[in-house]
Amino acid sequence: MNATASHNAAPPPAGPTYWLEQALAAESPGGCPPVTGTVRADVCIVGGGYTGLWTALELKRASPDLEIVVTEAQSCGLGASGRNGGWMTSWYDELDRLVERFGLEQGLWLADESSAAIDRIETFVGEHEIDCQLRRRGSLWISTTPGQDEVIEGPLNACRELDRGAFVERLGSSEVERRTGSRISRGGVLIRDSAAVQPALLARGLRRVALRQGIRIFEGSPMLQLVRSAPAAVLTPAGRIEADQVVLATNAWAARIRELRNAIFVVGTQIVLTEPIPERLAHLDWREGLLLGDARLFVHYAQVTPDGRIAFGRGGGAIGPFGRVVPKHFIDPRTAATVAADFREWFPELRDVRLTHAWGGPVDRAPGHLPFVGSLGEHGNVHYGIGYSGNGVGPSALVGRILASRTLGLDDAYGRCALVSGPPGHLPPEPLCSAGAAIVRSVVQRTEEREQHGIAPGPVGRLSKRLVGFSIPPLRRRRLP
Template identity: 45%
Template sequence: MRPFWLDQALQKDAGSAPPLEGETTADICIVGGGFTGLWTAIHLKRAQPHLAIVLVEADICGAGASGRNGGCVLSWSTKFFTLQRLFGEEEAIRLVKASEDAIAAIDTFCREQHIDAEFRRDGTLYTATSRAQVGSADAVIAALQARGICSFDHLTAAEVVSRAGSSKHLAGVYSPNAATVQPALLVRGLRRIALEMGVRLYENTPMRRLVQSSPPTVETSRGVVRAGKVVVAINAWMARQFPEFERTIAIVSSDMVITEPRPDLLAAIGLTNGVSVLDSRTFVHYYRTTCDGRIMLGKGGNTFSFGGRILPVFDAPSPYLSMLTDRLRQFFPSFAGVPIAASWNGPSDRSVTGIPFFGRLNGHPDIVYGLGYSGSGVGQSYLGGQILASLALDRDDAWTRSPLAKGPLGYFPPEPVRYIGSIVVRDAIRRKERAEDLGRKPWFFDAMLSKLADAAGKSDKM
């Protein structure tokens, strides 16, 4: 069973490419047919149209995180303090600006290439849903304002309720520099454009081994690609393929539900555009509407995998259906009788800092990689494609010089410490935020454990 977005997209575009049979050659071989791999292919073709590019995908394009995420296209503005701490003032400012420019660039690309991905550039709301969350935006807003890069405005309580469509929100800030998109329609649109640009695509072609020779070789189930350069863009699947990445990411689920269409109810509560709404929890609730009048609500940080494994549950309906449904109906009481059309979840590649990282595999000059989007890859993968294209072309530019392109930015503890610690901290966060929802003071140890998540970069709350 395909996740809701992908199933919907395949009803419009069910095209498939054949698997690779036998040997072939290419200037560049890209492994992974999601946002990162496809944006990389497109950036490469735009830079050098003559390049012979082969892209191999284990399933079909969009079958991974790119076809099943929440479709919130966000910038790095809320990550400013983390960016500043990791990379310094100048690079942090550059990355915030670049991430906002990427949202506009995706919008323009969709319009120019006639990709009907339901891209709605209606901004984002970061809100407080408990008294403890109120004011969590103030420090980063002040920092962004001081540097002249702030796109956020504080709203009155009434404005927040009006824009968010729910009285559960007590305070909030709004930025116009964000969007929502039907992610599977976008990835399938990128697939079409890549094919039109001359990229040779092989689907249902899992990489079995990457021979780190010179030049490198990608071995698949029934074929071989000999390429001058290899780009590995498989994100959450990276730890399974390459043990050296096992401690650089944690595989965490993001779980979603979506209602049947009720545009009349959306109109009644004033939630008629494509704004995304995120609360200020460590593992946020996020929601947005769709063009046909549905509400989708999701929450991250539920299922943690051991040792970087991709669990079977990630390809099944969400085991948190009841919890998510209850939360959706708390936000929107008028939707209490509206059926849930589908639930799903998927693996998110959470880095230690919450920031993706890129580099050359084991220092190999002809093999580059990128991963660690931490649940925010819809917009950031456009930048990831730029970084990987620059690395593959051996350019000397702002992307190849960026600390983002120098490899992992930190490591998780080894197993089983990482897994046990993740569950202990997750449960502490849940208890802390449940107490705050009820207006109670959290238990001291729950508050202390929750701070560990923030210190490790598991969230940049606004």
């Protein structure tokens, strides 16, 4: 066996997250202290990822005198925000479904606002000198099977019909190959407003700006208990935060909150990273920050880093039973090995390239695959924004704005938008949910692999794919007179 072949056989080393290693190495050491004693604030935000930090920054912008604290279990950005694939995308790739679900006006508003959120992030990181390697070259959303052709066709047509055609461009398979070097596609759509980003540098940059603006951040301070009183109280191991309003921005971890237990499903996603190969990618557009992904249910997503590494991920990883985030969400060598195999299939000519990192994280999958915002507690002073379903890098800036409007009680387009009605559906109770999901996941995985090799899905495969989005509609609220 030659050296090249042994690289192939070796599974990627599971463990450290490249993005976080890079971001933390660029900082001077020292975290924010934990909460001790009793802390008083106007607003307490639980969770220091993008959602929590954008909400804090939006609140500060709207109301500079507010006393805002963020309490984070570990350190800001160590959750999904510092580990993701760095795909910053809008919802133009969902436009048909948005219009179907929310009507023309709201559907278009949400899609346009998700795109405007990327504009805002780009401006914000420029103004605040957050060097997060943001490159706005668009995303290439490709089809690799006949079934995926239909998936990309709907939003493409909706964009054209609804005067959003400037955001999308159809590309043939040879054009995709010219830009990315991959021969796997049947063609695809270039979505122009997307940006690639180094996610952990963005999260840590937001933390830095928040601190500079006087937002108090406590780290190593998990919320152990939420007292749903007015004011509300957040209890941590060594202290207590009392606040008029609380915002829960805990992503997949929110599945452990009593009222949100059946609102989201926790599932892992894994990424593998190559060694730097800039010279082998030099002739491809992809090298400049174009994103690449497919239209599978268990989606593949990839980007090239500025130093010429390929980060290649896939959804549909380990299930979090009973709404738990488990160690396997972060380190899952078995799933990572299958993601590595997919990478070799997409780029056979890079089979000699070494994989240096593999990591993952938890995703808060929601019925309808869009985030939702709501309030809980009899005083309505505890708000939450969750359910990104693996697409939160750009949308979290929009959700942060919605949460800020809601927290401030503003009657504006954000506070009134279609995402503020809480969970759009509920999952079946446990243990049915986890057991059913495990079966559905393995059938869908097999079905999508077979489709990749030209085998059309049978009835069980087709049914399982539909079941991925299964939820129980919320009970109709009694109409108030």
